[in-house]
Amino acid sequence: MSSDNQWSADEDEGQLSRLIRKSRDSPFVPVGIAGFVTVVSYGLYKLKYRRDQKMSIHLIHMRVAAQGFVVGAVTLGNLLKFRYKK
Numbered sequence: 001m002s003s004d005n006q007w008s009a010d011e012d013e014g015q016l017s018r019l020i021r022k023s024r025d026s027p028f029v030p031v032g033i034a035g036f037v038t039v040v041s042y043g044l045y046k047l048k049y050r051r052d053q054k055m056s057i058h059l060i061h062m063r064v065a066a067q068g069f070v071v072g073a074v075t076l077g078n079l080l081k082f083r084y085k086k
Helices: 015-025 030-047 055-083
Strands: none
Touching: 015 030, 030 055
């Protein structure tokens, strides 16, 4: 083995420390996660009052809304990042 392979502390980084580091790099990541959790929580709450709607249709709508929020937050974050990078 060559001596070029040096051990790095980043390899042993935990999930929480990785999330904190990513949050500093891109502050819209926690916004996307919070929005995802909010949409899913609201969807589960509304599950009780879905009337004649099938369960699969309700879950598909909930998934699309949650994914849309996350994609929107990440896109907005990237647009702002590139705009103020100059």
